[in-house]
Amino acid sequence: MTTFQIEQTYSNYINGEWVKATSGETEPSINPANRKEVVGYVPTSGVEDLNRAVAAAKEAAKDWRRLSGAERGNYLFQAANVLERRADEVAEAMTREMGKTLPEAKGETLRGVAILRYYAGEGMRKTGDVIPSTDSEALMFTTRVPLGVVGVIAPWNFPVAIPIWKTAPALIYGNTVVLKPAQETAVTAAKVMECFEEAGIPAGVLNLVCGRGSVIGSALAEHPDVGGITFTGSNEVGKRVGGAALARGAKYQLEMGGKNPIIIAADADLDLAVEATISGGLKSTGQKCTATSKVIIERKVYDAFKEKLLSQIQEIRLGDGMSSGSWMGPCASEGQLNTVLSYIQKGQDEGAVLLAGGKRGDGPGLEEGFYVQPTVFEGVESHMSIAREEIFGPVLALIAVDSLEEAIEAANDSDYGLSASIYTQNVGAMLSFIRDMDAGLVRINAETAGVELQAPFGGMKMSSSHSREQGQAAIEFFTAIKTVFVKS
Numbered sequence: 001m002t003t004f005q006i007e008q009t010y011s012n013y014i015n016g017e018w019v020k021a022t023s024g025e026t027e028p029s030i031n032p033a034n035r036k037e038v039v040g041y042v043p044t045s046g047v048e049d050l051n052r053a054v055a056a057a058k059e060a061a062k063d064w065r066r067l068s069g070a071e072r073g074n075y076l077f078q079a080a081n082v083l084e085r086r087a088d089e090v091a092e093a094m095t096r097e098m099g100k101t102l103p104e105a106k107g108e109t110l111r112g113v114a115i116l117r118y119y120a121g122e123g124m125r126k127t128g129d130v131i132p133s134t135d136s137e138a139l140m141f142t143t144r145v146p147l148g149v150v151g152v153i154a155p156w157n158f159p160v161a162i163p164i165w166k167t168a169p170a171l172i173y174g175n176t177v178v179l180k181p182a183q184e185t186a187v188t189a190a191k192v193m194e195c196f197e198e199a200g201i202p203a204g205v206l207n208l209v210c211g212r213g214s215v216i217g218s219a220l221a222e223h224p225d226v227g228g229i230t231f232t233g234s235n236e237v238g239k240r241v242g243g244a245a246l247a248r249g250a251k252y253q254l255e256m257g258g259k260n261p262i263i264i265a266a267d268a269d270l271d272l273a274v275e276a277t278i279s280g281g282l283k284s285t286g287q288k289c290t291a292t293s294k295v296i297i298e299r300k301v302y303d304a305f306k307e308k309l310l311s312q313i314q315e316i317r318l319g320d321g322m323s324s325g326s327w328m329g330p331c332a333s334e335g336q337l338n339t340v341l342s343y344i345q346k347g348q349d350e351g352a353v354l355l356a357g358g359k360r361g362d363g364p365g366l367e368e369g370f371y372v373q374p375t376v377f378e379g380v381e382s383h384m385s386i387a388r389e390e391i392f393g394p395v396l397a398l399i400a401v402d403s404l405e406e407a408i409e410a411a412n413d414s415d416y417g418l419s420a421s422i423y424t425q426n427v428g429a430m431l432s433f434i435r436d437m438d439a440g441l442v443r444i445n446a447e448t449a450g451v452e453l454q455a456p457f458g459g460m461k462m463s464s465s466h467s468r469e470q471g472q473a474a475i476e477f478f479t480a481i482k483t484v485f486v487k488s
């Protein structure tokens with residue numbers, strides 16, 4: 001039985017205390033499945049609130065960095081235990097705030113628990129190497145030092161996993177953190193912060209400031225006392241964040257958009273390929289950076305694949321993510337719904353052929369939500385907007401090709417390079433795909449979505465600033481290497 005209460009008012013978490021925005025202003029976080037429901041009221045903070053959080057983090061950094069990795073890790077283990085205990089409540093907040101189904105939200109929350117435990121363990125692992133000096137009487141080794149205060153700017157689509165996969169490594173490697181969540185999922189962020197508070201994280205080590213990205217996010221990116229900025233979000237915003245950090249010589253990490261292809265080879269298991277296309281492209285209402293959007297099919301199996309795909313898509317049930325009968329929830333906001341509908345219109349205007357969906361979701365129980373039908377186009381040309389631009393919604397573009405070489409060429413015909421899949425039984429085709437596909441995550445006989453916390457994750461081309469998150473790759477961003485030479 002969940003204890004989640006709607007319409008509560010939430011605060012910022014600064015220096016170990018829950019405090020309202022200086023202005024006292026709040027704004028409602030709306031349930032995308034029912035626009036009449038206010039999930040909670042969240043602070044609309046100002047720069048003065050952000051500055052207070054950075055000052056608290058800077059002060060706390062002095063002692064936090066002096067703890068051992070194991071000591072810092074104990075706080076993360078505790079936070080994981082609290083989050084696990086409160087997983088149902090946090091998952092419900094997520095579903096109500098951004099619409100993904102409750103099972104997906106619960107899975108993501110438990111993924112956050114696993115990430116916390118992974119990085120808690122990192123506190124006991126080596127962080128440097130002994131390197132032989134040419135001076136036989138000297139000792140030379142490397143060590144790593146934290147960046148100081150790290151700014152975390154997170155999107156709304158994975159409101160638990162992404163803030164945690166940034167915050168946990170930042171903390172374990174000795175940094176303190178100011179988290180700026182997406183305003184659309186600020187209630188969920190506050191619930192996660194409550195778990196850290198209950199775990200006893202020292203005051204100032206981890207801070208939460210809620211507000212508009214153009215105010216709080218930009219101030220965080222520009223703040224002279226913030227040593228590193230880790231951003232996940234759109235390319236438009238990422239460029240601004242990276243530019244602001246670069247201008248003041250701060251370290252920055254940007255993970256951004258995707259336009260992810262799946263290739264269906266002539267020898268693919270079509271039932272599995274259809275399942276992966278639907279799951280990868282439409283789960284979370286297509287609102288994953290790794291979501292499938294281009295479906296590239298060898299012509300020999302095009303008609304058979306298309307028939308299976310359309311038949312399965314007809315079975316998809318739209319509905320409130322809190323309802324066990326719903327397979328696909330609403331778009332996360334009215335703005336997101338309008339963006340998706342505008343791309344669907346653009347696809348038709350540019351000559352693509354609409355095979356399924358294409359309209360706002362309607363019917364009993366959908367009236368007050370931001371629903372869109374799962375949508376499939378065919379006859380999609382590489383110059384079309386729906387083939388080139390990130391839609392971030394449940395829209396699939398079918399493209400027919402005559403060979404594997406043509407398929408990989410079509411898959412690479414993109415400014416993005418985040419995730420890509422191929423369905424084939426042919427080892428040679430697999431190896432060619434692994435070698436020639438320009439994407440940070442390439443998956444064989446698996447959907448394009450599905451990031452594992454222990455492996456490096458990040459994009460190529462315009463999808464990333466080319467560092468990697470997660471796994472042991474995270475240490476490269478959240479620390480600086482010092483080479484030490486010692487002579488008696």
Ligand SMILES: NC(=O)c1ccc[n+]([C@@H]2O[C@H](COP(=O)([O-])OP(=O)(O)OC[C@H]3O[C@@H](n4cnc5c(N)ncnc54)[C@H](O)[C@@H]3O)[C@@H](O)[C@H]2O)c1
Nearest residue numbers: 154155156181182213214217218233234237255256257289
């Ligand atoms: N590559 C990845 O790992 C990954 C993961 C999830 C989402 N994404 C991308 O994120 C996008 C969807 O998320 P979104 O709509 O929250 O993105 P967004 O860029 O609109 O917002 C991301 C974050 O930036 C903040 N922000 C907004 N304007 C800002 C500014 N001027 N300065 C600083 N911060 C600002 C927002 O408040 C939010 O917290 C999609 O493009 C998706 O592909 C990428």
Ligand SMILES: O=CCCC(=O)C(=O)O
Nearest residue numbers: 157288289290449450451
């Ligand atoms: O939205 C980007 C993150 C994708 C992800 O975590 C997944 O595919 O599992």
